[in-house]
Amino acid sequence: MNTVPLTHILFVSTALFFVGMYGLFTRRNLITMLMSIELMLNSVNINFVAFNKYLYPDKLNGIFFTLFIITIAAAEAAVAIAIIINLYRNHRSIDVEDTKDLKF
Amino acid sequence: MNYSSYIALIPLLPLAGFVVLGLFGRKYFKAYSGVFGCLVLLAATILSLYTAYNYFFVNGKVDGVYQPLTVLKYTWLQFSPGLSIDMGILLDPASVMMLVVVTFVSLMVHVFSLGYMKGEGRFSVYYAFLSLFTFSMLGLVLSTNIFQIYIFWELVGVSSFLLIGFYYDKPSAVATAKIAFIDTLIADLGFLIGILILAFYSGTLDFETLIQRLTDTQSPQLAQITGAGFLGISMLSWALMLIFVGGAGKSAMFPLHIWLPDAMEGPTPVSALIHAATMVVAGVYLVARLYAVYLIDLPVLQIITWAGALSALLAALIACTQTDIKRVLAYSTISQIGYMLFALGVPAYGDANGAGYSASLFHLFTHAFFKSLLFLGAGSVIHFIHSNEMNNMGGLRKFMPVTHITFLVACLAISGIPPLAGFFSKEEILHTAWENNRVIYYIALITSGITAFYMFRLYFSIFYNKQRHIYAEANHGEGSGNMKYPLMILAVAAVTAGFIPFSQYVTADGKSVETVLHLSFSIAPVAMAIAGIAFAYMLYFRENQRPQKLANALGGLYKAAYKKFYFDEIYLFITKKIIFNLIAKPAAWIDKNIVDGFMNLLAVSTARFSERIKALQSGSVQNYALYFFGGIVAIAAVFIYWLK
Secondary structure (H helix, E strand, O other), X not given: OOOOOHHHHHXXXXXXXXXXXXXXXXXXXXXXXXXXXXXXXXXXXXXXXXXXXXXOOOOOHHHHXXXXXXXXXXXXXXXXHHHHHHHHHHHOOOEHHHOOOOOO | OXXXXXXXXXXXXXXXXXXXXXHHHHHHOHHHHHHXXXXXXXXXXXXXXXXXXXXXHHHOEEOOEEOOEEEEEEEEEEEEOOEEEEEEEEEOHHHHHHHHHHHHHHHHHHHHHHHHOOOOOOHHHHHHHHHHHHHHHHHHHOOOEHHHHHHHHHHHHHHHHHXXXXXXXXXXXXXXXXXXXXXXXXXXXHHHHHHHHHHHHHOOOEHHHHHHHHHOOOOHHHHHHHHOEEOOEEHHHHHHHHHHHHHHHHOOOOOOOOHHHHHHHOOHHHHHHHHHHOHHHHHHHHHHHOHHHHOOOHHHHHHHHHHHHHHHHHHHHHHOOOOEHHHHHHHHHHHHHHHHHHHHHHHHHOOOXXXXXXXXXXXXXXXXXXXXXXXXXXXXXXXXXOOOEHHHOOOHHHOOHHHHHHHHHHHHHHHOOOOOHHHHHHHHHHHHHHHXXXXXXXXXXXXXXXXXXXXXXXXXXXXXXXXXXXXXXXXXXXXXXXXXXXXXXXXHHHHHHHHOOHHHHOOOOOEOOOOOOOOOOOHHHHHHHHHHHHHHHHHHOOOOOHHHHHHHHHOHHHHHHHOHHHHHHHHHHHHHHHHHHHHHHHHHHHHHHHHHHHHHHHHHHHHHHHXXXXXXXXXXXXXXXXXXXXXXXXXXXXXXXXXX
């Protein structure tokens, strides 16, 4: 059971986080950007679960946080997709480059 | 019936009239608002006549002395157990006399205005303002304490302002209303400071207590107020002087008189009510109210004497040269109020008894009748020919017989021809002056000659002099009955008011005094008056060149009087050159450059800074995310490397 050290899991979660961030900064499609954000959230989830397992095995705090984050991510996805649909109705596009109206 | 309850109605009825007319008159019963105002005033007049009868003949006299009666008192603001501002009604001979004068003249003016203001767009507003004025003036004369008088004092100022500026679409009316308001307010500042000094040292605002404390030579209050001083003058003198400044402002004494001739921009009946009979004598009434205190401080009374005498003489001289008939009457009013004031003050040179008090208030009483009659007559003339200028008049006696006769009566009365009202009151004043100070007496005597001259100059110029034929084309006659009857009633009053044995009723200490008419003494004033009339007859009875020649011969004096002794110019110099340039302009500069400048600097620098950084808000979500990430990295770096 203890053959996988904590650092390995943290490497995975860090990699996942930066993959998500790269996607968020480079993709132009809003749906893809949303997916990237989900990746980042999941990397955080992995961190929580891992720290909980390795540092405080007799407690459940990290797991509860993870459950909350999953719930919030679901709600956030619903809201974000609703925004994207409205954007599409107005702009006929879901390219983030086309939604630059909110500026000075 | 309780003695007090109906007296409260006298000021409250016009107040109710003001509220009803002001709120509903314009919309619902515009045509009847005049009649409504007259009926309200009629009720108030009847009540005040009944009050006067009750006071003078039934229950005012106790042991042969008229007692001041506080018939109603209601504590309005309590500061401390000893000091409060009350609202109440004080009856004493002077206030009851004023009550009758104010309601009676106001009723006459209300009735006269029915004809004069007919067809005016703001008819009901006019009556509302008249009611407001009547209420304030009645409140003023009935005041029980000095602060109540101050409140009503300002209220009459406001209603005077509203009525002078009644034709608010005329720029000159607006300007003169402002002059009247500001001029009297500056004077009232003195009044207020005087009140505060008196109240501070005597510890009361109530007239009776105040007079009682200050006239008692043993009282600690008197010792305190005379002991304390400022610039070498005792606080009592300061207080009395400052209160007189307030009175001089309202009563248009030199040099605060400039507002009164200008106030003639208002409707003529208003001038008759406010600027001839009632409000302008408030200063005299104020000095009379505090007369017992003034008698302690004779130098102040001497200053009042000289202010009054100089005003009387200078205003009479100016009145001889003016051509606007209402302005002549305005200067004549200043002159007559000067008479009243020096009559109050002149005993300070002699035995300092209350002799001048009765004479002064007697003149106030008779003057109210004949001067309002003169103004209403002038109003009738102006109504007929639509001009204020004497040059546009002449030969009017055939066209306006009632106005002609009543005007003549008033002119004779003001000139002091026996047996009309002005003769008796002027006689008493001159006699008081003769007994106390001869210089004042001679000034008064000369002034009475000049008075007769300018009044008959006015009379001859309006009703005789050149004949004009354009009047035949005027499509209306002399005026309706409601303009003629007030003239007749006032003329009767101007003839008979002098026969009232005034000094039996109104004296400084309430005791009746029998006035003796000194027949030999009255020769000089009557001769002066007749000389004045004869001189006016020579110059103005027929159209001729003599007035012009005389004016040329007098040269500088005539020009100075014609220019009103340059008072307007002096005021202009002070306001424009000194106040505007030395005070207002620097203040404006500071406001514009320093106060506004600081605010502008803040705004401009904010605008410039935001102009620089606004490009950051590009609208691109990914950029924002990048900044956000950069920020997080920076904070993380700080926490990891610096704050570990």
